[in-house]
Amino acid sequence: MPELRPILLVEDSPRDLELTLAALEKCQLANDIVIARDGAEAVDYLFSTGQYAEREEGDPTVVLLDLKLPKVDGLEVLERVKQDPKLRHIPIVMLTSSREEQDLVRSYQLGVNAFVVKPVEFNEFFKAIQDLGVFWALLNEPPPGYRPQ
Amino acid sequence: MGGGSIIADITTPDLETCAREPIHIPGAIQPHGALFVLRASDMIVVQASINVTDYLGDDIVVGERPRGAVGGLLDSILQWHQTPEPTLQIPVAPYGLIVVAHRSGRSIIVEAEREEPQTASQTFTSLRSFVQTLAQQADHDASLQVTARFLRQLTGFDRTLVYQFDEDWNGQVVAEAGNGALPSYLDLRFPASDIPAQARALYATNPVRIIPNATYDAVPIIPVANPDTQTPLDLSFAQLRSVSPVHLEYMRNMGTAASMSVSIMIDGRLWGLVSCHSAAPHYVGIVTRDVCELIVQSLAMRIAAQQREVSSASRAQLGRITSRLLTLMSSGTKWPEELIDAGDDLQAQVGADGAAIITETGYFTVGECPREDEVRTIVRWLEEERSDADLVASHSLASELPPASAFAASASGVLAVRISELHPSWVIWFRPEVVRTVKWGGNPHKLVTEEGRIHPRNSFDAWREQVHQQAKPWTESELSAARDLRRAIVGIVLRRAEELAELTSELRRSNKELEAFSYSVSHDLRAPFRHIVGFAQLLRERETSLDAKSQHYLRNISESALAAGRLVDDLLNFSQLGRASIASKNVDMNKLVEEVIKSVMLSRPDRQVEWKIGRLPTAWGDATLLRQVWYNLIDNAVKYSRDREPAVISIDGSTADDVTVYSISDNGVGFDMAYVGKLFGVFQRLQRAEDFDGTGIGLALVRRIVERHNGTVKATGEEDKGATFTFALPTPEKKGRALA
Numbered sequence: 001m002p003e004l005r006p007i008l009l010v011e012d013s014p015r016d017l018e019l020t021l022a023a024l025e026k027c028q029l030a031n032d033i034v035i036a037r038d039g040a041e042a043v044d045y046l047f048s049t050g051q052y053a054e055r056e057e058g059d060p061t062v063v064l065l066d067l068k069l070p071k072v073d074g075l076e077v078l079e080r081v082k083q084d085p086k087l088r089h090i091p092i093v094m095l096t097s098s099r100e101e102q103d104l105v106r107s108y109q110l111g112v113n114a115f116v117v118k119p120v121e122f123n124e125f126f127k128a129i130q131d132l133g134v135f136w137a138l139l140n141e142p143p144p145g146y147r148p149q
Numbered sequence: 150m151g152g153g154s155i156i157a158d159i160t161t162p163d164l165e166t167c168a169r170e171p172i173h174i175p176g177a178i179q180p181h182g183a184l185f186v187l188r189a190s191d192m193i194v195v196q197a198s199i200n201v202t203d204y205l206g207d208d209i210v211v212g213e214r215p216r217g218a219v220g221g222l223l224d225s226i227l228q229w230h231q232t233p234e235p236t237l238q239i240p241v242a243p244y245g246l247i248v249v250a251h252r253s254g255r256s257i258i259v260e261a262e263r264e265e266p267q268t269a270s271q272t273f274t275s276l277r278s279f280v281q282t283l284a285q286q287a288d289h290d291a292s293l294q295v296t297a298r299f300l301r302q303l304t305g306f307d308r309t310l311v312y313q314f315d316e317d318w319n320g321q322v323v324a325e326a327g328n329g330a331l332p333s334y335l336d337l338r339f340p341a342s343d344i345p346a347q348a349r350a351l352y353a354t355n356p357v358r359i360i361p362n363a364t365y366d367a368v369p370i371i372p373v374a375n376p377d378t379q380t381p382l383d384l385s386f387a388q389l390r391s392v393s394p395v396h397l398e399y400m401r402n403m404g405t406a407a408s409m410s411v412s413i414m415i416d417g418r419l420w421g422l423v424s425c426h427s428a429a430p431h432y433v434g435i436v437t438r439d440v441c442e443l444i445v446q447s448l449a450m451r452i453a454a455q456q457r458e459v460s461s462a463s464r465a466q467l468g469r470i471t472s473r474l475l476t477l478m479s480s481g482t483k484w485p486e487e488l489i490d491a492g493d494d495l496q497a498q499v500g501a502d503g504a505a506i507i508t509e510t511g512y513f514t515v516g517e518c519p520r521e522d523e524v525r526t527i528v529r530w531l532e533e534e535r536s537d538a539d540l541v542a543s544h545s546l547a548s549e550l551p552p553a554s555a556f557a558a559s560a561s562g563v564l565a566v567r568i569s570e571l572h573p574s575w576v577i578w579f580r581p582e583v584v585r586t587v588k589w590g591g592n593p594h595k596l597v598t599e600e601g602r603i604h605p606r607n608s609f610d611a612w613r614e615q616v617h618q619q620a621k622p623w624t625e626s627e628l629s630a631a632r633d634l635r636r637a638i639v640g641i642v643l644r645r646a647e648e649l650a651e652l653t654s655e656l657r658r659s660n661k662e663l664e665a666f667s668y669s670v671s672h673d674l675r676a677p678f679r680h681i682v683g684f685a686q687l688l689r690e691r692e693t694s695l696d697a698k699s700q701h702y703l704r705n706i707s708e709s710a711l712a713a714g715r716l717v718d719d720l721l722n723f724s725q726l727g728r729a730s731i732a733s734k735n736v737d738m739n740k741l742v743e744e745v746i747k748s749v750m751l752s753r754p755d756r757q758v759e760w761k762i763g764r765l766p767t768a769w770g771d772a773t774l775l776r777q778v779w780y781n782l783i784d785n786a787v788k789y790s791r792d793r794e795p796a797v798i799s800i801d802g803s804t805a806d807d808v809t810v811y812s813i814s815d816n817g818v819g820f821d822m823a824y825v826g827k828l829f830g831v832f833q834r835l836q837r838a839e840d841f842d843g844t845g846i847g848l849a850l851v852r853r854i855v856e857r858h859n860g861t862v863k864a865t866g867e868e869d870k871g872a873t874f875t876f877a878l879p880t881p882e883k884k885g886r887a888l889a
Contacts, residue, residue, distance in 0.1 A: 015683075015684070016676065016680070019679075019680065019687075022683075022687060097673075097679075118676075119679075120682055120715065121711060121714075122682045122683040122685075122707075
């Protein structure tokens with residue numbers, strides 16, 4: 001059992017944030033949940049820069065990343081993480097309202113680990129978030145050779 | 150028959166020989182004058198006719214400068230040589246001669262003929278009286294007649310003919326004056342071969358020729374070749390040029406001993422000849438011949454003016470028709486139909502009895518036309534044999550396109566204008582066959598050769614021939630009217646194409662806007678519905694104390710928002726389909742159907758269905774999209790058969806020639822065939838929403854996907870009995886064509 005690293009939730013919509021947190025709460029995960037409200041904040045956290053320059057070391061166990069974000073959008077965050085040799089092992093799950101094909105294709109090109117279109121039905125949404133949370137926070141093993149710092 | 154004509158039969162291979170005869174370098178002259186050649190640089194005589202001493206005594210010796218009276222002319226000749234004047238004409242009073250000089254390369258050809266006794270004032274008087282008479286003539290035929298009569302009086306020939314060429318260079322005698330010594334040739338036609346092309350070319354450059362005696366002995370020029378150039382002397386512009394023996398024979402066969410002809414040139418083209426003959430030898434001097442030339446020039450100007458008058462009148466008339474047609478076409482949207490509707494005007498445009506319009510997609514006719522397959526034969530010929538022409542006119546189509554003799558009655562004359570460079574698109578006018586009787590001056594088809602030598606025919610008695618498969622020729626103003634109409638149509642077609650291109654780009658723009666719109670709908674409209682559903686759910690879980698009514702209200706809120714969210718999803722799905730690229734590959738339809746059934750039944754765990762699934766042919770298409778098709782069809786079948794016990798759903802497939810057909814039948818509520826047309830429309834429902842859920846987009850989606858695969862969908866049903874949906878996709882073998 002790997003040590004409990006936090007889940008990074010990047011979400012600008014307060015309502016989606018509330019619903020996602022409610023869903024995660026139901027999973028009764030012991031992981032901390034770090035919240036970033038835009039892409040720039042997420043990047044600061046992941047790269048330990050700006051307001052997170054002094055944060056405790058360690059990468060999140062999973063990033064739940066909204067696609068459409070102010071300042072730096074989700075695809076760009078994804079791209080920067082996946083191009084960074086130190087960070088690219090972090091699983092990133094793209095959450096989005098979009099069914100637009102180009103978003104999907106682009107996300108996979110950039111190396112997204114999963115892509116979830118937020119279902120309208122709340123039960124489905126809960127289930128999706130719960131599954132993601134459980135899978136990535138509890139079951140997902142870091143790639144071989146990876147040592148948390 | 151003309152002054153310098155040669156005869157040959159148009160069917161004999163000797164025609165070639167005759168047409169090649171180099172008549173401009175005969176190396177000899179006629180004996181009614183003498184000729185010598187000066188080297189322009191030093192005025193040395195380089196060549197001379199052997200009779201030169203008969204006319205000029207010892208003045209001319211080859212190899213020396215002219216002496217005596219001729220030597221006295223050298224200054225005048227040199228002076229003239231510096232000017233651009235084509236000829237110099239001066240009298241040599243001591244000898245009673247007139248000499249005429251003209252240039253030939255670096256040489257000057259000088260010809261001498263006897264001076265006539267006529268005075269300048271006599272000549273002037275006759276010329277003035279002619280010009281006055283001509284001016285009084287109201288019409289064309291009278292002008293010709295007056296000229297023929299006047300020239301005969303002036304020259305003293307037995308018979309004077311005005312001879313007009315048609316577009317094939319056959320000639321017809323259109324006016325005549327005579328004293329009865331020679332037979333009348335009025336109205337007779339003479340074949341083009343009577344005056345070969347090179348003779349006509351000489352007529353165009355040298356307007357007056359005379360042969361005073363057809364039995365003359367030619368006078369050689371010595372040396373034969375010019376010592377400077379080593380080439381024979383070019384006598385194209387010489388008055389005394391010796392003519393072809395064949396022509397002399399032709400004259401003798403006609404019973405004429407002397408002839409003179411004057412070219413009628415109109416707008417630079419040889420329109421015809423005035424041709425004079427006598428039964429006995431007859432000479433006309435240089436000055437009189439000059440007067441004849443002036444007279445004929447006056448006639449030519451008169452004819453040209455009359456022609457212009459006629460053609461401008463007919464042009465104006467045709468112009469009015471053109472502008473009427475244009476007004477019609479530009480006001481509407483479909484030019485072929487509008488043109489055909491204006492049938493009378495369209496035919497009158499060029500004076501045709503019928504017209505056909507052939508476009509990429511249409512075929513229209515008005516008036517008397519050949520059958521469609523015959524018109525298409527003409528179009529093929531136009532496309533293959535006249536591929537670089539925008540306008541093709543013929544008044545004897547069968548002579549150019551032999552199969553056209555089958556429909557010569559309606560289409561001996563065709564006038565066709567090309568509308569498009571890209572595909573066969575023509576306006577074609579037709580003229581019917583006009584069977585005419587032509588009186589030839591002797592049988593032009595009769596072979597009159599012996600022992601390889603060309604002989605002209607012996608008889609010039611009128612020889613009647615029926616001419617078939619010919620129509621009235623198209624006039625220049627009719628051709629130009631056709632050109633005008635073509636320009637107008639092409640303009641309209643181009644404008645339409647531009648309008649279409651503009652529309653296309655507008656559509657593309659609005660399509661882009663629509664895409665952007667659906668993208669924002671996808672993000673922005675969907676989220677609030679999701680939030681409503683989510684918070685309603687959270688509220689319900691939290692407030693367990695809510696009474697039944699409040700619970701019900703909350704559930705309604707959830708369900709409505711959910712339905713709205715689904716609707717947005719389905720709509721987006723539908724709109725994306727138009728844009729999504731299709732990734733085609735072989736799809737195992739049995740496997741796909743199996744998976745879909747599993748997934749459909751998962752969401753309806755309470756349903757029992759009896760499945761009858763046949764062997765389904767492999768499909769060529771986009772697996773994800775085809776899955777959607779099956780999902781919607783199977784989901785529908787399950788949904789609408791829920792009240793049946795048992796519900797039976799059959800799925801089958803078969804391959805026809807070039808399509809693979811799949812079908813799904815159920816024994817459910819079915820539908821009334823009266824509404825089958827609405828079945829595949831967006832938001833069309835044939836069942837009440839409270840009876841069966843759904844957004845009304847499912848079947849529209851099915852049709853859209855199938856059509857994106859170049860396939861077709863079909864539905865049959867009966868109320869309360871069940872429904873069958875079939876869709877057909879192009880078979881994999883034909884995918885290249887069908888999915889291109």
